[in-house]
Amino acid sequence: MFDRWSWIMAWRDSRGSRRRLLLFLSSMVLGVAALVAINSFGESLEAAVNEQAKTLLGADLSFESDFPFDDSTEVVIDSLGGLQSRRISFGSMAYFPRTGSTRLASVRANEPGYPYYGAVETNPPEAADTYLQGRNALVDGALMNEFGVVVGDSVQIGSINYRVAGELLKTPRESAAMMLFSPRVYIPLAELDTSLTGFGSRVEYEVYFKFDDNRDVEAMMEVLAPQLRARDVGSDTVGEEQRRWGERVGNLYRFLGLVGFIALLLGGLGVASAVHVYVKQRLETVAVLRCVGATSRRTFWIYLIQSMLMGVTGATIGSMLGMGVQLLLPRVVGDFLPVEVDFAVSWTAVAIGFGVGVGVTLLFSLLPLLSVRRVSPLRAIRSAYEAEQSRDVWRWVLYGALGVALMVFAVFQAPDPTIGIGYMGGVAVVFGMLALVAKGLTVAARRFFPSGWPYVWRQGLANLYRPNNQTLLLMLALGLGTFLIVTLLLVERSLLEQFDVASDGQRPDQIMFDIQPNQVEGVTQILEAQDLPLIDQSPIVTMRIKEIHGQTLAELREDSTYHVNWAHNREYRSSYRSYLTEAETLLDGGFVGTVDPSTEVVPVSIERDLAYNELHVDIGDTLVWDVQGVDMTTVISSIREVDWQRMQTNFFFIFPNGVLEQAPQMHVFMTQTGNDEKMAALQEALVQQFPNVSTVSLSLVLAVFDEIFSRVSFVIRFMALFSILTGLIVLAGAVLVSRFQRIEESVLLKTLGASRKQVLRIMIIEYLFLGVFATITGVVLAYAASWSLAEFVFQTPLVTAPIIFLLALVIVTGLTIIIGLLNSRGIYARPPLEVLRAEV
Amino acid sequence: MPPVYIDMAETNILDVQQLTKTYQSGSRSLTVLDHVTFSISEGETVAIVGPSGSGKTTLLGLCAGLDTPSEGSVRLHGIDLGPLTEDERAVVRNEEVGFVFQTFQLIPTLTALENVMVPAELRGERGVSGRAKALLEQVGLGDRMHHYPKQLSGGEQQRVALARAFINQPRILFADEPTGNLDDETGATIEGLLFDLNRTAGTTLVVVTHDLSLAEKTGRILRLRGGRVVEDRQVEPTLRAVG
Ligand SMILES: Nc1ncnc2c1ncn2[C@@H]1O[C@H](COP(=O)(O)OP(=O)(O)OP(=O)(O)O)[C@@H](O)[C@H]1O
Numbered sequence A: 001m002f003d004r005w006s007w008i009m010a011w012r013d014s015r016g017s018r019r020r021l022l023l024f025l026s027s028m029v030l031g032v033a034a035l036v037a038i039n040s041f042g043e044s045l046e047a048a049v050n051e052q053a054k055t056l057l058g059a060d061l062s063f064e065s066d067f068p069f070d071d072s073t074e075v076v077i078d079s080l081g082g083l084q085s086r087r088i089s090f091g092s093m094a095y096f097p098r099t100g101s102t103r104l105a106s107v108r109a110n111e112p113g114y115p116y117y118g119a120v121e122t123n124p125p126e127a128a129d130t131y132l133q134g135r136n137a138l139v140d141g142a143l144m145n146e147f148g149v150v151v152g153d154s155v156q157i158g159s160i161n162y163r164v165a166g167e168l169l170k171t172p173r174e175s176a177a178m179m180l181f182s183p184r185v186y187i188p189l190a191e192l193d194t195s196l197t198g199f200g201s202r203v204e205y206e207v208y209f210k211f212d213d214n215r216d217v218e219a220m221m222e223v224l225a226p227q228l229r230a231r232d233v234g235s236d237t238v239g240e241e242q243r244r245w246g247e248r249v250g251n252l253y254r255f256l257g258l259v260g261f262i263a264l265l266l267g268g269l270g271v272a273s274a275v276h277v278y279v280k281q282r283l284e285t286v287a288v289l290r291c292v293g294a295t296s297r298r299t300f301w302i303y304l305i306q307s308m309l310m311g312v313t314g315a316t317i318g319s320m321l322g323m324g325v326q327l328l329l330p331r332v333v334g335d336f337l338p339v340e341v342d343f344a345v346s347w348t349a350v351a352i353g354f355g356v357g358v359g360v361t362l363l364f365s366l367l368p369l370l371s372v373r374r375v376s377p378l379r380a381i382r383s384a385y386e387a388e389q390s391r392d393v394w395r396w397v398l399y400g401a402l403g404v405a406l407m408v409f410a411v412f413q414a415p416d417p418t419i420g421i422g423y424m425g426g427v428a429v430v431f432g433m434l435a436l437v438a439k440g441l442t443v444a445a446r447r448f449f450p451s452g453w454p455y456v457w458r459q460g461l462a463n464l465y466r467p468n469n470q471t472l473l474l475m476l477a478l479g480l481g482t483f484l485i486v487t488l489l490l491v492e493r494s495l496l497e498q499f500d501v502a503s504d505g506q507r508p509d510q511i512m513f514d515i516q517p518n519q520v521e522g523v524t525q526i527l528e529a530q531d532l533p534l535i536d537q538s539p540i541v542t543m544r545i546k547e548i549h550g551q552t553l554a555e556l557r558e559d560s561t562y563h564v565n566w567a568h569n570r571e572y573r574s575s576y577r578s579y580l581t582e583a584e585t586l587l588d589g590g591f592v593g594t595v596d597p598s599t600e601v602v603p604v605s606i607e608r609d610l611a612y613n614e615l616h617v618d619i620g621d622t623l624v625w626d627v628q629g630v631d632m633t634t635v636i637s638s639i640r641e642v643d644w645q646r647m648q649t650n651f652f653f654i655f656p657n658g659v660l661e662q663a664p665q666m667h668v669f670m671t672q673t674g675n676d677e678k679m680a681a682l683q684e685a686l687v688q689q690f691p692n693v694s695t696v697s698l699s700l701v702l703a704v705f706d707e708i709f710s711r712v713s714f715v716i717r718f719m720a721l722f723s724i725l726t727g728l729i730v731l732a733g734a735v736l737v738s739r740f741q742r743i744e745e746s747v748l749l750k751t752l753g754a755s756r757k758q759v760l761r762i763m764i765i766e767y768l769f770l771g772v773f774a775t776i777t778g779v780v781l782a783y784a785a786s787w788s789l790a791e792f793v794f795q796t797p798l799v800t801a802p803i804i805f806l807l808a809l810v811i812v813t814g815l816t817i818i819i820g821l822l823n824s825r826g827i828y829a830r831p832p833l834e835v836l837r838a839e840v
Numbered sequence B: 001m002p003p004v005y006i007d008m009a010e011t012n013i014l015d016v017q018q019l020t021k022t023y024q025s026g027s028r029s030l031t032v033l034d035h036v037t038f039s040i041s042e043g044e045t046v047a048i049v050g051p052s053g054s055g056k057t058t059l060l061g062l063c064a065g066l067d068t069p070s071e072g073s074v075r076l077h078g079i080d081l082g083p084l085t086e087d088e089r090a091v092v093r094n095e096e097v098g099f100v101f102q103t104f105q106l107i108p109t110l111t112a113l114e115n116v117m118v119p120a121e122l123r124g125e126r127g128v129s130g131r132a133k134a135l136l137e138q139v140g141l142g143d144r145m146h147h148y149p150k151q152l153s154g155g156e157q158q159r160v161a162l163a164r165a166f167i168n169q170p171r172i173l174f175a176d177e178p179t180g181n182l183d184d185e186t187g188a189t190i191e192g193l194l195f196d197l198n199r200t201a202g203t204t205l206v207v208v209t210h211d212l213s214l215a216e217k218t219g220r221i222l223r224l225r226g227g228r229v230v231e232d233r234q235v236e237p238t239l240r241a242v243g
């Protein structure tokens, strides 16, 4: 491709600028590295999930129901064949006779077989199998620690005593963190006290399948699932497990995608601004070449070849760096994941990173390179000659290509095409706004020129609009750079906040249950005496549904077309208060905080999933409750979304203040002890004064969350840092190259007798204006963009940190001025002629 | 390739007819060249003189095909430059034309030798370094071939430019104030070299100059004023102070 001469010239012409070219390229190098690392990481994660999704489910297929499977379902189960293993799960008190302690536990009664994939890990290891032979139990490690239970002790579930055969460490489907809230106890299904699963308890019946015939379970379930659903039987497949897992780390994926997009944009920006200036310096050379007979195409090729080589070099170094990072990542994130991730270098990711790197470098450098084609040879004999700017269709073609390429890339990196188009649109708007501000700045500086100001101010300001000014270029580079960096920082902070389940310092680590109304005062006093905060206090009133959809439950049970499920049958633990907590978001209707005690129909708030998926009720529907023997008519006035992951007591139903105060109730308190001694002191005080109050320590749960959080946040911070570094290099690079615009002039001023101080001041003033305007524009736009990202992509509240605004303003402007000054230091150290000669 | 049409009967290497150049600046139009007509035959040496702003550089640019006229035509070695595109004119320049500029215009990233080779390499020629070296020897820079322009003095740079101008053995050489940026002594050296090389190669020479003594060394003087040729005279051979 191209002719020999262009290649030779490309090589020769790059002499003396190669190091500089590589420096400019470093933004692209980092951009590609980030992209490769991110995509590799994502791919490894996905591969691991796919590979080990079977372990996540522990089987090929599972059915679950809140009732024993009915006959027709049993027929289906039978007909499916394969290996089958059943399990019944329910909540029950676990009583440890030796220590006399009791705790609500999630009991799982298992049959041999399950899990078919992966393993139940226990201590001692053999207990995972042996407990199934006889009246043995496996007890959650955390629970054993808490109560000082050891292997060999007994635990009573219902009326049966089991020997604790081992400590439960790890089980399929349940990450440690998830299940610490209610500790698990595994017992053999054959040894279950069946009275525990009677009417009214929340019981889950499951059957797990393993097929050896490679059948397409997903396809099979597409047919079966609706039938099963009609009988209130849920099903789960490996594929669904994969999807669910993907959703769980979805924001991490989304963030990584966004960072990849931003990193590459920054890289492109760095290349574009560097090439822009590079080309400007080459115009003279191009004119001479044209004079001695080079066609415009061949001169263009010289620079095209150079940027191609630049792109290939940058992308190669970037890909290698990305692979390096990729090899480091597993050490960091390896074990927070519920699956074993085999981190391999993803060659697809490397190829994509390489291709995108070369492509973006080429596209971004083509834009400034196009002007090479238009250089008139006349420039060689008349240096000030400015070619009349005729319209260049290729420029528009290139804009189009650039737009399309970035759009494709954005869509590729975004969670879905609409958001990708959003990313792209956002960048376009920011670009436009910055250009507008740049235009405004030049016009304003000229229009409102302060002719009365001192010379250096006038000169500095005039630099903003005089011919050959760098206002637009620096505005775009500094502004877009700042915009991308700040956006990244804000989104990062918001995400970290979201992952940090209880970051407000007031993280409850002790929950106190069963506090009677007349004990509230006493418990509060204990907390006060021990200087512990009362973080959350909720009254709990138990109640059952009596009438729904205008019919009593008894009537509904008779009705064969109506499905009565656990949500109808359960005993509800509702609370009353006049406000929504941070974990709650109002979705529909109006939340009523307080009503008059004589209110006939009480407005209540319901949790969304329960309303839509279980009870099938909506705003305005009436529910009649049996509140411990007293009927209470309520109307659904609002629907809430509840973030169940918040460490807070959450409820399906919230009543207003005013109607439940006199009902039999108990209270739940939450406090933060912070350390083991305080925790022990609190528990002792409670046991002595209020033996009926049980406390549950959350510190273990919190420790696990902290661990997960710190690892996830590390990945997020690391990736963000990587891109921010890219951004800073772009900013520095933009200022660095801008000096070539001003150097001749500075030398001239110096020759004309300007003092060093004057020349520097002129420069500072110019950079100050550019820096301040670019940063303010960039930051303001970044706030808008982060808000949209938080709202539409990450669905998390935006953490607005005014400090970032100030920091960005000071750092970017400061950096601009400092680099500008450092840059011009050389101008003063040497005689003018030498400087002019040296600036090739 | 340009439609190369060479009129064999033609002995004029340069034929300028009614050449007019007008610049439009805002609503005002500025006529820089006003119906200029002249021709130069092969082997002639011509000086274009005139006051500053009289349109010398503009004329030179048009003759060499660097710019397009508003009116009139330029035929270079029988080729009408008018209908050619910029790229086609570039090829003609490469084949027929050599340049020497007031500001030397060497390519800063190339060594002296490489600068000299550019026009020949552009044609796809290989092994031109021998010829380039010989030319550099001729201009007295045999020992500076691998230096970059910024390592050379102005006079040395102009000598490199001279060598570059002759590498393709052009039929016509355009020089715009080749000594304008040099002191008298260096200027004289360059002049000497210019005429020497010119004589050996048999090139037609068109030189724009303010330097009357340089002009007198040519065979013919064209004087421009206000965009018109106001004088076109042969220099008497006796006056030509050759040597
Ligand atoms: N691009 C342009 N736009 C408008 N006017 C121009 C342009 N280029 C040249 N001129 C004008 O054309 C006139 C002739 O310029 P030219 O450079 O040919 O003069 P010159 O004879 O070479 O002068 P000098 O001896 O100073 O080099 C000048 O008045 C100049 O201002």
Ligand SMILES: [Mg+2]
Binding pocket: B056, B057, B058
């Ligand atoms: Mg001139």
